[in-house]
Every structure is written in C-alpha cells, then in structure tokens.
Amino acid sequence: MSGGAFGTEVTAAGVASSVLQVALTVAGAPLLVGLMRQIRARMEGRAGAGVGQPWRDLRKLMRKKPLAPDGTGPLFRTAPLVQVATALMVAAAIPFVSVRTGLGGAADLIAVVALLTLGTAALALAGLDTGTAFGGMGASREMTITALAEPTVLMATFALSTRVGSTNLPAIVDASLKDAGRVISPVSVLAAFALAAVVLAEAGRLPVDNPSTHLELTMVHEAMVLEYSGPDLALVELAASMRLAVLLGLWSALFLPWGTATSTGVPAVAGATVLFTLKVGVLGAVLAAGEVFMAKLRLFRVPELLAGSFLLAVLAVAASFFL
Amino acid sequence: MNVIGSALAVAAGCAGAAIPAAVVSPSWLRAKAAGTLTAAVGVCGIVSGAAALSGRTFTARLPDVLPLAGVYLGVDALSGLFIAIAGAVIAIVALYGIGYAQNGHDPGRASSAALPVFAAALLLVPAAASVSTFLFFWELMAVSSLLLILAEHKKRDSVREAGLWYAVMTQLGFVLILLALAWPAATAHGETFTAIRAAAPAMSPLMRGAVFVLALAGFGSKSGIVPLHAWLPRAHPEAPSPVSALMSAVMVNLGSYGVIRVGMDLLSGGSRWWWLTAMAAGAVSAVYGILQASVTGDLKQLLAYSTTENMGLVLLGIGTAGLFRTSHQSVLAGIALAAALLHVVTHSAFKALLFCSAGSVLRATGVRDLDALGGLRAAMPVTTAVFAIGALGAAALPGGAGFVSEWLLLQSLIHGLAMPGIVVSVVLPIAVAAVALSAGLAVAAFVKALGTGFLARPRSDGAARAAESPAAMTWTMAVLAAACTVLAVAPGLLGSALARAVGAVSPGGAAVSDAVGRRLAVLGSTLSPLVVVAGTVGGAMVVAAVLRLAAGPRRRAVPLWDCGAGPPSARMQYTATSFAEPLQRVFDDVLAPESDVDVTPAVESEYLVQTVSYHRAVPDRIEHRLYAPVIAAARWAGQAARALANGSVHRYLGYAFSSLVVLLVALAAIK
Structure with missing residues (x-):
C-alpha cells in the first residue's frame, strides 16, 4: 500500500503548510475572481473595476447589518457557513504547495469531492428554504447539474487512483511527481478533459452557468442566493470564489503537479507557493479568455456536456484497467 | 448452551409471551406490552449477535421443536452480524412504536401480536442451520410481516393492493428459495447446512449454477433487487411506519444474507x-x-x-x-x-x-x-x-x-x-x-x-x-x-x-x-x-465567530425580497x-413519464375553455413492461383452464385415470 505512507500522522510542518494553503486560498480566491473579471473586461474593450474589486465588495458587504428574511429557518443561516467551511477544509487537505499537508486523514479524493458536494447541497437547501420560486428554481437546477457532475468527478478521480492503488491525494500527486510520464498517459489526458468540464459546472462558469447573469431564465447559482444580503452574501461570494480557486487548484495538482514540494523545507515550500499561485492564475486567465468567446448553453443542453464528460471519465477508467 | 443460545431462547420466550399479552390486554396497555416485549426481543438479539461477533459460535439441535425435521441452529460471526443489526433496530423501533401508538394510533390486536413474532423471526432466520429450519423461520417472517402490512387495511384501499402484491411476490420468492435449498439438500442426502457444505464440491457445475441463480432471484426479491422490486415501493409506504422501518432496515438485509450464505458458504464460491x-x-x-x-x-x-x-x-x-x-x-x-x-x-x-x-x-x-x-x-x-x-x-x-x-x-x-x-x-x-x-x-x-x-x-x-x-x-x-x-x-x-x-x-x-x-x-x-467532520464543523464555527464579531449577533427581521414581487404565497x-x-427531463428515455392534458371547452364555443386538467405520473417502467404481460398471460391461462373444469364428475374421473396411465407409462419408460 503506497497510500499508507501518507496516513494520518500530523507533523508541525504539515499543519503549517495546511494553514498556508488555507490563508493563500482565502486571500487569493477573490483576487482570482477579480483577475478573471479584469481580463474579461479588457478583452471586451471595457476598463474593468480592477483586480481588487471583489475584496472591496466583500468589505462593503461585511459592514452591513445581518438580516433575517421572514419565513427562513436555521438552514438558510448556516448554509453559507457550511459552504465556506467545506471550501476551507478542502483547501487545507489538497496538496497545493506540499504533499505533506497536516490533514492526511482528510486528503482523500473521494472525501474532497463529497465535501464540495455537501457545500452545494447545503446552499440548494437554503434556496428551497426561502420558499420563493427563484430559490426553488435555482436549487432544482443546481442539484440536477450536481447529480450529473458528481459521478464524473468520482469516475475521473477513480481513474487516477487505480494506478496508485489509493484515493489518497498526496499519494497520487507524489506518484505523478516521481513519474512524469504518468501525467501524459491516455488515462490522465482523458481524465483531465472530463474533470475540466466538471470544474466549469461545479464552479458555475460558462457555458454551464453565467456568474454575472441576473436574467431569470438563465440563473442557477445566482437564483439560489437571491435572498442573501450583507455578511451572509459576503460569505456566499467568498465561498463561490474559494470553490473556483480550489477546483482549479485540484485540477492543477492532478494534471500539472510539477513544483509541488515533497519536503517540508522552507525554500521548497516558498517556491511551490509562488508556482501554485502562478498555475492557478494562468488557468483562471485562460478560462476567462475562453469565456469571452463562449455563450451559455441552454439548461437542457448542459446534461449533454456532462454526459460527454462522464463518458470520457468512463473511458479513462477503462483505459486505466487496460493500459 | 452459551450466551448466544440463551439470548436467542429468551428472545423466543419474549415473543411467545407477547402474543397472549397483546391479545388479552386492554387497548390502552396493548401497544405498551407488545412494544416492551418486542424491545426485549431486540435486546436479546443485540446480546447474542455481539457474542457471536466477539468470536463465539453456537450450534444446537432441538429435535422436538418442529415435527419430522427438528430445529437446527448455528450461529457464526456472519449470522451474528445480521442478528446484532436486527436486534438493535428492533429494540429502538419497538420503543418508537409505543410512542407511535399513543393518541388513537393503536395498531390493533392482530398487529400487536404479529410484531413480536416478526421480530423473533428476523433474529432466527440468520441463526437457522438447516434447510427446513431456515424455510420455517423465513415463512414465519413473511407471514407475520404480511399481517403487519395489512394493519391499516380498513383505512385505505391501497393497503389491500399493496398486501396482495407483497403476498404474491414473497411467496414466489419463497418457492425459488425452496427449490434453491431443497435441491442441494436432496443431492447431499442431508438437509443440514453442514451436509450441503460438505457435498457441494461434488455437485455438477450446472446444478450449482442453477441453484445459485434460483437463490439470487429468491433472495433478491426479498431485497427489492430490480426487476423483482415491484412490491417494495407499494408495501413500504402502506405499512405503518414502525413496520416500514423494520422491513426496510432489517428484513431486506436477510436477502443479502441469503445470497452470501448460499453463494459463498454453502456452495463455496462458484x-x-x-x-x-x-x-x-x-x-x-x-x-x-x-x-x-x-x-x-x-x-x-x-x-x-x-x-x-x-x-x-x-x-x-x-x-x-x-x-x-x-x-x-x-x-x-x-x-x-x-x-x-x-x-x-x-x-x-x-x-x-x-x-x-x-x-x-x-x-x-x-x-x-x-x-x-x-x-x-x-x-x-x-x-x-x-x-x-x-x-x-x-x-x-x-x-x-x-x-x-x-x-x-x-x-x-x-x-x-x-x-x-x-x-x-x-x-x-x-x-x-x-x-x-x-x-x-x-x-x-x-x-x-x-x-x-x-x-x-x-x-x-x-x-x-x-x-x-x-x-x-x-x-x-x-x-x-x-x-x-x-x-x-x-x-x-x-x-x-x-x-x-x-x-x-x-x-x-x-x-x-x-x-x-x-x-x-x-x-x-x-x-x-x-x-x-471535525474540521468542517470547526471551520464553520470559526467563520461564525468571525462573522459575529464583525457584524454583531442581532439579525433584523425583514420581509422576503423575492425580486421585489411582494410576499409570495405557498403555491x-x-x-x-x-x-x-x-x-x-434528462432521464426522459429511461423513465418514460406519462402526461395528460384534458381540456373541456364551454358549450358555446370550443375556443372558450371551461376546465383544464393536467395529470402527470412517472410509472415504474419495469413494472409496466415486465409484470403487466406476465399478469395478463397468467390471467389468460386461468381463463383458458376454466374450460377444463365444467363440473362433470365423469370428466374429473377421466382426468385422474389418464394421469395415472401417463404416470405409469413414464415410470415404465424410465425403469
């Protein structure tokens, strides 16, 4: 069992690198969203609000008074907390900068996928809890997309796990670092495409969902969170940007693992931090640039995209058994 | 007799005592008496299951309990696991049932008496170690659960339909299990599981395969495996909820137990x-x-x-x-x-x-x-x-x-x-x-x-x-x-x-x-x-604390915004x-939903609509495609066979005579 090497042992350096990852994600995720908006604005010929605008928005929202809309219950209030907490947990667990994270016991691909789904489910329940037509509509659409996206993620992760014999993320990343050929194998390429489509769906990006839309017919994520305001909305926005950052980070950890520190030395970790920030930034920039040329899919065309990516993921698993 | 056997005996005793208690006690006491004794059955299950899981085993032969065959019991760790699960669920659900029966939800005499029997049967099925014992307890479980499903038959017609579906499916399943167990028992010249286990390697692969398929179908129908699941979505909703809980959390498990016991143990692999x-x-x-x-x-x-x-x-x-x-x-x-x-x-x-x-x-x-x-x-x-x-x-x-x-x-x-x-x-x-x-x-x-x-x-x-x-x-x-x-x-x-x-x-x-x-x-x-879990909960608490510091604890109550549309109605x-x-819609091709729009125009003009009714259902497609033709064929065969029985005694004597002749000819040919 190669996975056993990355078990639940907790070291000071591991905890430090987990804390570093969480701090990096919290601080960097709104900047990532700002960067993507800025790139998009420039490519569309607008001046743009600047990379720091999401942080300024969050600051403004945090200063407002919290509200309790009539007829909403405890689930409505806790859902943003759950979403942020799951994103934090995932940020701490995935080996972004070092394969020696402090949360070995949670650094499992299936657990990571399930945690992100838990956040989605919590927000969908909050949307239903408002009892408005929009809340229900957003929740229904979001759960349809999740129900089809989660299997794809599980399949793709499974394909990457069979070779290593473990779903332990540090073990998978470590194996690809030791054997670079693994990353460009057919299994990995198929899984990379499948996961890319799902990252778009889970993070609510074009062509699955338009994060800047306020048109009723096309809203998914925005429709669920219409009733949130002030600090609650700040949490929802922060969680959404963190999920985007974490998903891009997961993709880069699986398919562009180079530079991730395998030791706990300060120079290695510092270098890995810079490289990781760069990787996620470039991925975000590419995504933003791509979105300029893309229109949102009709809601009932989205399952076709997801079914396609599911098929790729099945092929990846089959390839991992055959090749 | 060790702790496993003693606990099982006490469980059977409690169930036996619960029947008269449920029948004679007045209605205010009935649910309490039956529920408490059933919970005691469950506790005995936990004890004997836990003992089996800690490494003990138990075998017993009670020749005088059932006529002809006697009762063989054998508990190993696998049986112990299923007995322990059953015991734990029974104990809690029985207590839940006492609360459920309060304030005019009394299940009645028959149900109160059937509940402890059902509970005891759930414990004893995994403990059986011979074909006849297993089938006896299995049938006891089926019949007592049928009685329990039918508890509310006076309130809703759908209960009777569900009961009928369950009765037919469970009896067909029983026939398959009977074949699957009796056939190897006949070949092994012994009906204990030990005898079958010993004789299994000598059986022909074809026969072993057929036995496994029969067992898979029979036990699968109890577990609600597609396509034999049709009774499950009918019977579970119509049964009183404590019974649904027992059936869905315990009884279906025994289907899995049967597949493991027959496939992996008695037939040893395959x-x-x-x-x-x-x-x-x-x-x-x-x-x-x-x-x-x-x-x-x-x-x-x-x-x-x-x-x-x-x-x-x-x-x-x-x-x-x-x-x-x-x-x-x-x-x-x-x-x-x-x-x-x-x-x-x-x-x-x-x-x-x-x-x-x-x-x-x-x-x-x-x-x-x-x-x-x-x-x-x-x-x-x-x-x-x-x-x-x-x-x-x-x-x-x-x-x-x-x-x-x-x-x-x-x-x-x-x-x-x-x-x-x-x-x-x-x-x-x-x-x-x-x-x-x-x-x-x-x-x-x-x-x-x-x-x-x-x-x-x-x-x-x-x-x-x-x-x-x-x-x-x-x-x-x-x-x-x-x-x-x-x-x-x-x-x-x-x-x-x-x-x-x-x-x-x-x-x-x-x-x-x-x-x-x-x-x-x-x-x-x-x-x-x-x-x-701890990390997620801890993270949520930290974020909540930060939020409280930043924004204060008080929330102001406001009307729902709902895009400015005013207070939405529940509709x-x-x-x-x-x-x-x-x-x-995504799984349209698999589910094949049916929708129906009925428009009634006003008398004066067909353009003036008086009422529109819309009806939609997602029928179980497998049930439609598979069961409907089978039921139709059975009905047709039944109708056709009526021509054979016209009431004439001469004709019946003729049937008896000709079958005797055919039988004798067949015997002569074989010998």
Whole structure:
C-alpha cells in the first residue's frame, strides 16, 4: 500500500503548510475572481473595476447589518457557513504547495469531492428554504447539474487512483511527481478533459452557468442566493470564489503537479507557493479568455456536456484497467 | 448452551409471551406490552449477535421443536452480524412504536401480536442451520410481516393492493428459495447446512449454477433487487411506519444474507458468471432505484426506492467479493465483502431513522405527498433535524453514515486492477460508474426530500397543523440519529467485527479474517471521517465567530425580497414534482413519464375553455413492461383452464385415470 505512507500522522510542518494553503486560498480566491473579471473586461474593450474589486465588495458587504428574511429557518443561516467551511477544509487537505499537508486523514479524493458536494447541497437547501420560486428554481437546477457532475468527478478521480492503488491525494500527486510520464498517459489526458468540464459546472462558469447573469431564465447559482444580503452574501461570494480557486487548484495538482514540494523545507515550500499561485492564475486567465468567446448553453443542453464528460471519465477508467 | 443460545431462547420466550399479552390486554396497555416485549426481543438479539461477533459460535439441535425435521441452529460471526443489526433496530423501533401508538394510533390486536413474532423471526432466520429450519423461520417472517402490512387495511384501499402484491411476490420468492435449498439438500442426502457444505464440491457445475441463480432471484426479491422490486415501493409506504422501518432496515438485509450464505458458504464460491450476474443485478438496482427515488413525490415511496438502491450497492459489493474470490484474491474479496456488510450496517441505521421520521411526519400531518408537505421545521424541529441526519447518510455525504461504506466499496473496486482478465477490465469500470451515478442522484433525491418536505412553508392544511411527535418517539429517533453519527465518524469501531464476519465465509477462515482486519486498519488510516467532520464543523464555527464579531449577533427581521414581487404565497414555491422536473427531463428515455392534458371547452364555443386538467405520473417502467404481460398471460391461462373444469364428475374421473396411465407409462419408460 503506497497510500499508507501518507496516513494520518500530523507533523508541525504539515499543519503549517495546511494553514498556508488555507490563508493563500482565502486571500487569493477573490483576487482570482477579480483577475478573471479584469481580463474579461479588457478583452471586451471595457476598463474593468480592477483586480481588487471583489475584496472591496466583500468589505462593503461585511459592514452591513445581518438580516433575517421572514419565513427562513436555521438552514438558510448556516448554509453559507457550511459552504465556506467545506471550501476551507478542502483547501487545507489538497496538496497545493506540499504533499505533506497536516490533514492526511482528510486528503482523500473521494472525501474532497463529497465535501464540495455537501457545500452545494447545503446552499440548494437554503434556496428551497426561502420558499420563493427563484430559490426553488435555482436549487432544482443546481442539484440536477450536481447529480450529473458528481459521478464524473468520482469516475475521473477513480481513474487516477487505480494506478496508485489509493484515493489518497498526496499519494497520487507524489506518484505523478516521481513519474512524469504518468501525467501524459491516455488515462490522465482523458481524465483531465472530463474533470475540466466538471470544474466549469461545479464552479458555475460558462457555458454551464453565467456568474454575472441576473436574467431569470438563465440563473442557477445566482437564483439560489437571491435572498442573501450583507455578511451572509459576503460569505456566499467568498465561498463561490474559494470553490473556483480550489477546483482549479485540484485540477492543477492532478494534471500539472510539477513544483509541488515533497519536503517540508522552507525554500521548497516558498517556491511551490509562488508556482501554485502562478498555475492557478494562468488557468483562471485562460478560462476567462475562453469565456469571452463562449455563450451559455441552454439548461437542457448542459446534461449533454456532462454526459460527454462522464463518458470520457468512463473511458479513462477503462483505459486505466487496460493500459 | 452459551450466551448466544440463551439470548436467542429468551428472545423466543419474549415473543411467545407477547402474543397472549397483546391479545388479552386492554387497548390502552396493548401497544405498551407488545412494544416492551418486542424491545426485549431486540435486546436479546443485540446480546447474542455481539457474542457471536466477539468470536463465539453456537450450534444446537432441538429435535422436538418442529415435527419430522427438528430445529437446527448455528450461529457464526456472519449470522451474528445480521442478528446484532436486527436486534438493535428492533429494540429502538419497538420503543418508537409505543410512542407511535399513543393518541388513537393503536395498531390493533392482530398487529400487536404479529410484531413480536416478526421480530423473533428476523433474529432466527440468520441463526437457522438447516434447510427446513431456515424455510420455517423465513415463512414465519413473511407471514407475520404480511399481517403487519395489512394493519391499516380498513383505512385505505391501497393497503389491500399493496398486501396482495407483497403476498404474491414473497411467496414466489419463497418457492425459488425452496427449490434453491431443497435441491442441494436432496443431492447431499442431508438437509443440514453442514451436509450441503460438505457435498457441494461434488455437485455438477450446472446444478450449482442453477441453484445459485434460483437463490439470487429468491433472495433478491426479498431485497427489492430490480426487476423483482415491484412490491417494495407499494408495501413500504402502506405499512405503518414502525413496520416500514423494520422491513426496510432489517428484513431486506436477510436477502443479502441469503445470497452470501448460499453463494459463498454453502456452495463455496462458484464460477465467475455467478458473481458477474449478481454485480449486474446490483448495479441496475442501484441506478434504477435511486432514479425512481429522485422523481417520486411520495416521501415513503422515495425511501423505499432508496432501499432498492442501497441493497443494489450491497449486492454489487457481494458480487465483487465473489468475483475476486474466483481469482483466489481472498483478501481483496474480504475487503469487498466487508464493504458490503458495512453498507448493510449503515443502511440499516439511516433507513430506520428515515422511516421513523417519515412516520412522525405522517402521524402529525396525515400527508405523505411531498408536494403537499413543507414548512415542518418550525413545528417539528426534532423530526426535521433527525431526518436531515438520516438524509445526510443516505446521500453518502461526509458526516453521514453512508459515506464511509460507499467509500470502502470504491476502495475495494480500485484494487481490482490486480485482477487478471479482460472481463474484469470491462466490468469494474461499469460497476464504478453505477456507484458514482447512484451517489450523485442520491444527493438530488434527498435534497428534494428534505428541502420540499420539511423546509419553506406548508402547502396543505395537514402540513400547517403539524405538531411535534410525543417524547417517546422523539427520543428514540434521537438515539437512532446518534447511532448514525457514531457510525459516520468512527466506523473503525466495527473493523474487527466485520473482519470476523468475513472470515466466517471465506475459504481461509481465521487467516483471511486477520489479513482483512489488518488491511481495513491500513485503509482506515488513509481516511479519517472524524477529521473531515471535525474540521468542517470547526471551520464553520470559526467563520461564525468571525462573522459575529464583525457584524454583531442581532439579525433584523425583514420581509422576503423575492425580486421585489411582494410576499409570495405557498403555491408559488417549488414542489417536489417541479424540483425533480429537470432530472426527469434528462432521464426522459429511461423513465418514460406519462402526461395528460384534458381540456373541456364551454358549450358555446370550443375556443372558450371551461376546465383544464393536467395529470402527470412517472410509472415504474419495469413494472409496466415486465409484470403487466406476465399478469395478463397468467390471467389468460386461468381463463383458458376454466374450460377444463365444467363440473362433470365423469370428466374429473377421466382426468385422474389418464394421469395415472401417463404416470405409469413414464415410470415404465424410465425403469
């Protein structure tokens, strides 16, 4: 069992690198969203609000008074907390900068996928809890997309796990670092495409969902969170940007693992931090640039995209058994 | 007689005492007396199961109990696991039933007397060690559960229909199991399991295969495996909720027990195609069950379909174990079997909880239709909270009981790479896809159940009148919820018990048991559900504290914004049907929903519409396509056979004479 090497042992350096990852994600995720908006604005010929605008928005929202809309219950209030907490947990667990994270016991691909789904489910329940037509509509659409996206993620992760014999993320990343050929194998390429489509769906990006839309017919994520305001909305926005950052980070950890520190030395970790920030930034920039040329899919065309990516993921698993 | 035997004897004694107690006691005492004695049966089950899981075994022959054959009992660790699960669920659900019966929900004399018998039969089926004993207890379980399903037959016509479906399916299943067990018993010249086990290697492969297929179909029909699941979504919703909980959390398990006992133990392994068949049936059941659950609008029917899904996953795990075993990978097979057994345990916990909380809702509102529920969280906070915990388990999300067992199932499938052969390379990816798809759809199904059933505002008078259930019900549900949470964060507690149960039916015995236990410990070290849950809860608390510091504790109550549209009415909410509509559209080709628009024009002009009625249903397609023709054919055969019986005695004598002649000719030809 190669996975056993990355078990639940907790070291000071591991905890430090987990804390570093969480701090990096919290601080960097709104900047990532700002960067993507800025790139998009420039490519569309607008001046743009600047990379720091999401942080300024969050600051403004945090200063407002919290509200309790009539007829909403405890689930409505806790859902943003759950979403942020799951994103934090995932940020701490995935080996972004070092394969020696402090949360070995949670650094499992299936657990990571399930945690992100838990956040989605919590927000969908909050949307239903408002009892408005929009809340229900957003929740229904979001759960349809999740129900089809989660299997794809599980399949793709499974394909990457069979070779290593473990779903332990540090073990998978470590194996690809030791054997670079693994990353460009057919299994990995198929899984990379499948996961890319799902990252778009889970993070609510074009062509699955338009994060800047306020048109009723096309809203998914925005429709669920219409009733949130002030600090609650700040949490929802922060969680959404963190999920985007974490998903891009997961993709880069699986398919562009180079530079991730395998030791706990300060120079290695510092270098890995810079490289990781760069990787996620470039991925975000590419995504933003791509979105300029893309229109949102009709809601009932989205399952076709997801079914396609599911098929790729099945092929990846089959390839991992055959090749 | 050791502790296992004594506990089983006490259980049988309690059940025997409960029958007269239920019959003679006055109605105010009846439910309490029957419930307490049934709970005692359950406690005995826990004791004997725990003793068997700690390594003891028990065998006994009681020649005078049943005429002709006598009773053979044999309890090993595998039986012990199923007895312990059954005992635990029975003990809690029986106490829940006492609360359920308060305030005019008395189940009546017959049901109160049948409940302890059913409970005892659930414990004794896994303890049986001969064909006749097994069949006797199996039939006792079937008949007593039928009586319990029919408890409310005076209130609703649909109960009678459900009872009929259950009776027919369970008896057909019994016939298949009878054939599957009697045939090898006849060949082995002995009806004890020991005799069959000894004679099995000498039987022809064809016969062993046929026996396995018969057993798979017979036991599969009890587990609700597609396509033999038709009774489950009818009977579980119509039975009183404590009975639904027992049936869905315990009785269906015994189908899985039967497949393991016959396939792996009595027939000791077998060929690859057996297990591929089991895997295929399991995978289809998992996906089809949860797909139906995600589009149905009836709360208890949703739970029943989810049972089909989970039993499908268990069968998938059993099939994988059998497949690995045919390649002599006994440790891998042990891990897969341990995953299946762990899923049996976790499913029992969360499904008992879900049916109990659904019962609490039904009792308070009189409504099962999710479209007409809603708004229960303020009136029924405990029920809502425990349903949420159960739903978390059923959706296989972290913090829920189902997550760990599905995780272990996927772990066992990952290691299938070590297996040779092209069949494995084709089958295992499909199995993974089935698990993944059912996991995704389960999230949607249970978000729907919790979100439209319990949150937002009430959509009917029944839901608006709801009040929290009596304390006897809420605390038993709280116990079940606590059990689910313990299973979710500390599944490692079960490691050695699972390893022993696996060892009991593995060819290597104790050696395999040890190896499986060690491997489970290694696997357990790579994922700590406790860390995941504690980290998430801790993170949420830190964020909440930060928020409180930044924004202050007080929230100002304001009207819903709803895009400025003003206060929305309850009819503007999303219902379960509308929630599931996109999914239904995506799986249109599989589900084949029926919709019907009926327009009645006014008399004066066809352009003036008087009424429009819209009707939509998602019928069970397999039931439509498979059962309808079979029922039609049976009916046709019955009608045609009426011509044979015209009432003439001469004709009947002629029939008797000709059959005698045919028989004699046949005998002469054979000799």
